[in-house]
Amino acid sequence: MGVFSPKGGVGKTTIATNVAVGLGKVAPMNVVIVDLDLQFGDVASNLYLHPEHTMTDAVSNSASQDAMVLKAFLTLHAANIYTLCAPLDPVAGDLITAEQVTHLLQQLSTQFKYVVVDTGPGLTEHTLAALEQCTDAIWVSGMDVSSVRSLRTGLDVLRKLELIPETRHVVLNFADTKTGLSVQDIEASLGAPIDVAIPRSKALSYATNRGVPVLQEPIRDPAVRGLTELVERFDPQWRDKRRKLHRRAVVQ
Ligand SMILES: Nc1ncnc2c1ncn2[C@@H]1O[C@H](COP(=O)(O)OP(=O)(O)OP(=O)(O)O)[C@@H](O)[C@H]1O
Ligand SMILES: [Mg+2]
Secondary structure (H helix, E strand, O other): EEEOOOOOOOOOHHHHHHHHHHHHEEEEOEEEEOOOOOOOOOOHHHHHOOOOOHHHHHHOHHHHHHHHHHHHHHHEHHHHHHHOOOOOOOHHOOOOHHHHHHHHHHHHHHOOEEOOOOOEOOOHHHHHHHHHHEEEEEEEEEHHHHHHHHHHHHHHHHHHOOOOOEEEEEEEEEEEEHHHHHHHHHHHHHHHOOOOEEEEOHHHHHHHHHHHOOHOOOOHHOOOOOOOOHHHOOHHHHHHHHHHHHHHHOOO
16 A cells, blocks of 8 residues: 655655554554655654665665565564665665566565555656555545645546556545635545544654654554554455445445
8 A cells, every 4th residue: 555645744654654553563574664755755764763774775686586685675663564764865766766666566565464655745756656556545635725736636647547546545634623624625626535534633743753653652642543543444354344334235
């Protein structure tokens, strides 16, 4: 699955790291988070990691031909998840091609139950390559006109290119009643219902600065509820339950 938004700063990395940490509880050692924000990725800093190896090593010839070598380049995090961090030097990120990203994601998907991809802002060639490999896309918008409009435009373009992954999860971040926009207005502009709302929360910005995602600790916070709801959408038990409910609704 991947976390996407045309606009920067709407909470992609916060969401991706928390989803990975949350899934680490469902499937310990069977989750990998990949930082595809190849120039200024901050998954490492959000998880307080100082990786020895990065994406540059993961797309090297030796790793691309050998699953064991690739695994040796991942960094293990305390939440029982593996991480593949962005290169430390933005120039190194430019040298990684879309084809390499495609191959890497295919390799990881055979080794891990969950591959969580964090992306940078914009629809770059790396992001398009990730979109093509993802079964699920988490689309993130802030609660402001500009990020809602950009997401709408982005979704329209991707639909034309037939690049929309099968399952969609729309997340409204920084959800706040005082912005002058209502959830209904946003849903109408997006042309899609909001699946999960995450309120603005000091706990989240504090967690980013500390490098400890909120789902890693037993914190009571309204944002934790939203993030937990999002993680549950990827739990197979939840999916089965939903499918059954849906079937019942169809039969009646
Ligand atoms: N719901 C929230 N409430 C308060 N702060 C938040 C919330 N969501 C994210 N933040 C904070 O906003 C900042 C930007 O979030 P984040 O880095 O996740 O965005 P991003 O979409 O990954 O940005 P970029 O496009 O630059 O990669 C971070 O400091 C984060 O802690
Ligand atoms: Mg980010």
